Amino acid sequence: MFQTKVKSEVLKEVVDIVGTLVDEAKFSVGKEGIALKAVDPAHVAMVDLSLDKGAFEEYKADECELGIDIDKLKEVLKLARAGDIIGIKHDEEKNKLILNVGNITRRMSLVDTAGLSDPKVPNLDLPAKISIKVDELKQGIRASESVSDHLALISSPDGFEMFSEGDTDSVNLKLSKDLLEKLDCKEKVRSLFPLDYFSNIVKVISTPTTVTLSLGSDYPVKLEFNFADEKGSVTYLLAPRIESE
Amino acid sequence: MFQTKVKSEVLKEVVDIVGTLVDEAKFSVGKEGIALKAVDPAHVAMVDLSLDKGAFEEYKADECELGIDIDKLKEVLKLARAGDIIGIKHDEEKNKLILNVGNITRRMSLVDTAGLSDPKVPNLDLPAKISIKVDELKQGIRASESVSDHLALISSPDGFEMFSEGDTDSVNLKLSKDLLEKLDCKEKVRSLFPLDYFSNIVKVISTPTTVTLSLGSDYPVKLEFNFADEKGSVTYLLAPRIESE
Amino acid sequence: MFQTKVKSEVLKEVVDIVGTLVDEAKFSVGKEGIALKAVDPAHVAMVDLSLDKGAFEEYKADECELGIDIDKLKEVLKLARAGDIIGIKHDEEKNKLILNVGNITRRMSLVDTAGLSDPKVPNLDLPAKISIKVDELKQGIRASESVSDHLALISSPDGFEMFSEGDTDSVNLKLSKDLLEKLDCKEKVRSLFPLDYFSNIVKVISTPTTVTLSLGSDYPVKLEFNFADEKGSVTYLLAPRIESE
Numbered sequence: 001m002f003q004t005k006v007k008s009e010v011l012k013e014v015v016d017i018v019g020t021l022v023d024e025a026k027f028s029v030g031k032e033g034i035a036l037k038a039v040d041p042a043h044v045a046m047v048d049l050s051l052d053k054g055a056f057e058e059y060k061a062d063e064c065e066l067g068i069d070i071d072k073l074k075e076v077l078k079l080a081r082a083g084d085i086i087g088i089k090h091d092e093e094k095n096k097l098i099l100n101v102g103n104i105t106r107r108m109s110l111v112d113t114a115g116l117s118d119p120k121v122p123n124l125d126l127p128a129k130i131s132i133k134v135d136e137l138k139q140g141i142r143a144s145e146s147v148s149d150h151l152a153l154i155s156s157p158d159g160f161e162m163f164s165e166g167d168t169d170s171v172n173l174k175l176s177k178d179l180l181e182k183l184d185c186k187e188k189v190r191s192l193f194p195l196d197y198f199s200n201i202v203k204v205i206s207t208p209t210t211v212t213l214s215l216g217s218d219y220p221v222k223l224e225f226n227f228a229d230e231k232g233s234v235t236y237l238l239a240p241r242i243e244s245e
Numbered sequence: 246m247f248q249t250k251v252k253s254e255v256l257k258e259v260v261d262i263v264g265t266l267v268d269e270a271k272f273s274v275g276k277e278g279i280a281l282k283a284v285d286p287a288h289v290a291m292v293d294l295s296l297d298k299g300a301f302e303e304y305k306a307d308e309c310e311l312g313i314d315i316d317k318l319k320e321v322l323k324l325a326r327a328g329d330i331i332g333i334k335h336d337e338e339k340n341k342l343i344l345n346v347g348n349i350t351r352r353m354s355l356v357d358t359a360g361l362s363d364p365k366v367p368n369l370d371l372p373a374k375i376s377i378k379v380d381e382l383k384q385g386i387r388a389s390e391s392v393s394d395h396l397a398l399i400s401s402p403d404g405f406e407m408f409s410e411g412d413t414d415s416v417n418l419k420l421s422k423d424l425l426e427k428l429d430c431k432e433k434v435r436s437l438f439p440l441d442y443f444s445n446i447v448k449v450i451s452t453p454t455t456v457t458l459s460l461g462s463d464y465p466v467k468l469e470f471n472f473a474d475e476k477g478s479v480t481y482l483l484a485p486r487i488e489s490e
Numbered sequence: 491m492f493q494t495k496v497k498s499e500v501l502k503e504v505v506d507i508v509g510t511l512v513d514e515a516k517f518s519v520g521k522e523g524i525a526l527k528a529v530d531p532a533h534v535a536m537v538d539l540s541l542d543k544g545a546f547e548e549y550k551a552d553e554c555e556l557g558i559d560i561d562k563l564k565e566v567l568k569l570a571r572a573g574d575i576i577g578i579k580h581d582e583e584k585n586k587l588i589l590n591v592g593n594i595t596r597r598m599s600l601v602d603t604a605g606l607s608d609p610k611v612p613n614l615d616l617p618a619k620i621s622i623k624v625d626e627l628k629q630g631i632r633a634s635e636s637v638s639d640h641l642a643l644i645s646s647p648d649g650f651e652m653f654s655e656g657d658t659d660s661v662n663l664k665l666s667k668d669l670l671e672k673l674d675c676k677e678k679v680r681s682l683f684p685l686d687y688f689s690n691i692v693k694v695i696s697t698p699t700t701v702t703l704s705l706g707s708d709y710p711v712k713l714e715f716n717f718a719d720e721k722g723s724v725t726y727l728l729a730p731r732i733e734s735e
Binding site for chain 1: 569597
């Protein structure tokens with residue numbers, strides 16, 4: 001059994017967060033909320049999302065797994081205005097998801113969960129931790145985009161830096177410790193990332209929130225933030241590109 | 246003789262209503278106003294428009310026929326700001342239309358009316374009549390677009406429904422009698438229409454007005470509404486697609 | 491030495507004015523301000539710009555020449571918000587331009603000035619002079635665009651006219667003397683210009699300013715205006731197309 005009502009804004013955040021990496025995803029429904037783990041087709045990035053039942057207007061569920069086509073959710077969300085409540089119900093007999101927006105009913109086929117991956121989130125010990133306003137990350141990405149398709153994230157005890165280098169030009173965003181929300185870093189670390197992936201991940205963070213980055217040297221970056229009034233939490237992992245120098 | 250002044254907003258509505266079906270049209274000018282009938286090149290939809298001389302700021306005309314390239318009218322309208330008055334005058338000697346917007350004068354060649362069709366509007370006896378807010382129709386169309394390229398319009402004594410069915414998903418908009426402006430329907434009727442045509446027709450209705458649909462089973466739909474402060478009236482007819490089941 | 495701070499709005503105007511004709515340009519830096527002359531690759535139009543040091547927030551400079559890729563300046567400007575101050579500094583040792591916006595630093599390679607032209611501005615004696623609001627020019631261009639790819643500029647002792655003629659249609663914008671800011675014209679003159687060039691030049695004039703046109707018969711048009719609170723001045727020259735009749 002799965003029968004809920006949820007604000008369109010909350011569902012839209014889930015869809016944006018997941019949809020930047022995959023087209024289809026396996027939602028694990030439980031009594032206390034839903035959870036989802038997914039890895040992108042190139043195995044470069046991973047998302048781990050959980051949304052507490054408190055984020056829903058109504059929530060009745062037994063444990064089950066639902067394979068959902070993210071684009072179809074987007075189509076339904078386009079029909080909703082701000083403040084609209086979306087009804088979601090699992091028709092177990094026909095194995096369809098029934099969505100309601102206003103006077104509209106969409107009956108949606110589900111994706112076979114057997115074909116959907118269930119990635120293990122690796123346990124990483126990353127030495128540096130930076131809490132930063134998402135708008136700063138977005139500005140650093142925007143600056144890098146015209147210079148290179150890679151981006152180095154660098155942390156030191158003094159501050160945080162985003163650095164991109166092209167054939168002729170380079171660009172960096174430097175934030176000293178006092179411009180960060182929090183900085184926990186004992187020695188300098190640096191990893192290089194594909195800019196498009198990092199950009200796509202950061203772009204989906206719509207609210208002016210704080211993001212926590214965990215960083216090492218030539219290690220993946222972990223990017224964590226909350227959404228839906230702290231009722232939802234997200235962790236992205238993005239693999240580094242090893243610098244050849 | 247044809248010499249008028251008209252608010253750009255009114256001319257824009259005429260251009261949108263006609264332009265969704267044809268690129269060129271024969272305007273029948275009379276002493277009491279103008280009228281126009283046109284059928285789209287694929288003979289799927291027809292429009293029948295009339296605009297009373299009261300919709301114009303100034304109107305002096307003898308009976309004549311003017312073949313007009315609708316795209317050229319659009320170009321002139323792009324030069325007008327809200328509230329601008331557009332002068333339109335027929336230069337009979339050179340057979341040109343002279344349009345004025347502010348300090349700009351456009352001299353426009355006319356299209357030979359001999360090549361323009363003059364369709365007969367068929368007399369249809371359609372058993373169901375539904376008056377509905379145009380915004381509801383637009384919402385139903387939006388919902389259908391992601392599912393199918395056809396749309397069934399269904400009326401019953403209880404209400405009105407728009408239904409689309411694709412290979413895996415279906416969507417419907419259901420409005421019970423009390424959500425409609427008016428419903429005059431004794432028994433259930435249903436016809437299927439090409440979604441793109443129905444969408445293009447409904448999209449041109451810019452004001453938040455009420456539309457009257459007349460419907461039968463496997464019959465054309467008639468779509469009527471007024472514009473220009475009730476001084477203009479429009480009837481669209483759209484041919485059904487016969488369902489093969 | 492070249493070290494300045496400038497409002498992003500002022501730099502944006504310079505970039506728009508120059509960038510409509512060339513991708514790279516040689517900026518002549520002096521103690522009292524900067525200057526620039528450039529001709530487009532097809533040698534149809536020329537720009538002559540000067541910006542007084544008073545237009546800068548800070549200005550320290552010795553005489554030098556800087557070859558700048560205009561697109562790179564555009565990229566930096568995209569990072570600035572309204573009111574942002576942009577720092578510009580020449581790193582002579584590495585021959586790079588260092589730009590600062592907020593916490594972002596862009597190190598930009600310079601273009602070899604040897605490859606950049608240094609056009610001579612011809613001394614023209616043009617008999618007619620018209621001062622006109624730039625919005626009127628823009629409206630005349632918009633009207634012409636749907637009719638032809640040429641535009642005649644016509645001045646007479648009575649007023650100013652923009653005229654375009656296509657195969658079937660023609661359009662003109664007529665402004666009598668009292669609708670112009672100033673008119674100094676003893677006899678009728680007329681020259682024909684490529685509409686795209688004239689349009690691209692007029693489009694970059696962002697502020698609702700007055701433009702002075704100098705005009706002859708089958709002669710280039712000179713287009714002059716000020717920007718940056720009268721601290722910057724621009725002259726465009728555009729070659730005529732000789733009418734074949």
